[in-house]
Amino acid sequence: xxxxxxxxxxxxxxxxxxxxxxxxxxxxxxxxxxxxxxxxxxxxxxxxxxxxxxxxxxxxxxxxxxxxxxxxxxxxxxxxxxxxxxxxxxxxxxxxxxxxxxxxxxxxxxxxxxxxxxxxxxxxxxxxxxxxxxxxxxxxxxxxxxxxxxxxxxxxxxxxxxxxxxxxxxxxxxxxxxxxxxxxxxxxxxxxxxxxxxxxxxxxxxxxxxxxxxxxxxxxxxxxxxxxxxxxxxxxxxxxxxxxxxxxxxxxxxxxxxxxxxxxxxx
Ligand SMILES: C[S@@+](CC[C@H](N)C(=O)[O-])C[C@H]1O[C@@H](n2cnc3c(N)ncnc32)[C@H](O)[C@@H]1O
Numbered sequence: 001x002x003x004x005x006x007x008x009x010x011x012x013x014x015x016x017x018x019x020x021x022x023x024x025x026x027x028x029x030x031x032x033x034x035x036x037x038x039x040x041x042x043x044x045x046x047x048x049x050x051x052x053x054x055x056x057x058x059x060x061x062x063x064x065x066x067x068x069x070x071x072x073x074x075x076x077x078x079x080x081x082x083x084x085x086x087x088x089x090x091x092x093x094x095x096x097x098x099x100x101x102x103x104x105x106x107x108x109x110x111x112x113x114x115x116x117x118x119x120x121x122x123x124x125x126x127x128x129x130x131x132x133x134x135x136x137x138x139x140x141x142x143x144x145x146x147x148x149x150x151x152x153x154x155x156x157x158x159x160x161x162x163x164x165x166x167x168x169x170x171x172x173x174x175x176x177x178x179x180x181x182x183x184x185x186x187x188x189x190x191x192x193x194x195x196x197x198x199x200x201x202x203x204x205x206x207x208x209x210x211x212x213x214x215x216x217x218x219x220x221x222x223x224x225x226x227x228x229x230x231x232x233x234x235x236x237x238x239x240x241x242x243x244x245x246x247x248x249x250x251x252x253x254x255x256x257x258x259x260x261x262x263x264x265x266x267x
Pocket of ligand 1: 054055095096123124125126127128146147148149172173174175176188189190191194195198
């Protein structure tokens, strides 16, 4: 079994598409694929399909293109051009592309509920850090983005440096390692269904491990194909069950393309 896993991990790590992922992520996905499929070719195919669902499907670019765009950003004081360039970075990822029009209202409403955070932990951040101009974080605030995509995390660190913040992004696979910092607000935006697809019960397991005063989660209201498939009701019910299991009372926020919930954890 280990040899089969190693062989798949080696091939995935050598592929252009998945070489930027944490080794622990490739191993986790390969172990699961080998457990389900007796033939190596089927297991490798299944691993690739899962990786595509986990992160490949959202990206319209490769890591090098993203890094280039971030290095070429206009200076922050050239506000209009800088914000326009950040919006372009948001449009490069299907998930943040959906939030481009709501981005100001999103942070205004969420932080009005949680209070202005000093430490923000952004779990499975995707391109969310490029929303920094609209977050309105105070000058002393610490922003900690985490994702399993190492290429993205490198680009995010270059971005943070560009805006005068510390290089505080880290690679973290939420299904392998626990969140590594205490925070005032932890974001888990549009990732819970994706965690659940990777591991049944994974979303609740990760939510229990988050150490933050407030947790903010969200769900997409459109599938990647663009159709609403009763997602509002389905995710609303999932949230109600999960809130019961956690013993929390979430507040919901209505945005056109995203269903958002936030709750105090009592920490
Ligand atoms: C749908 S995107 C959401 C991104 C961002 N939070 C947003 O709202 O736009 C899902 C993100 O979760 C990341 N991801 C998926 N599984 C993960 C895991 N097990 N650990 C950490 N990040 C994960 C992917 O790399 C991708 O960036």
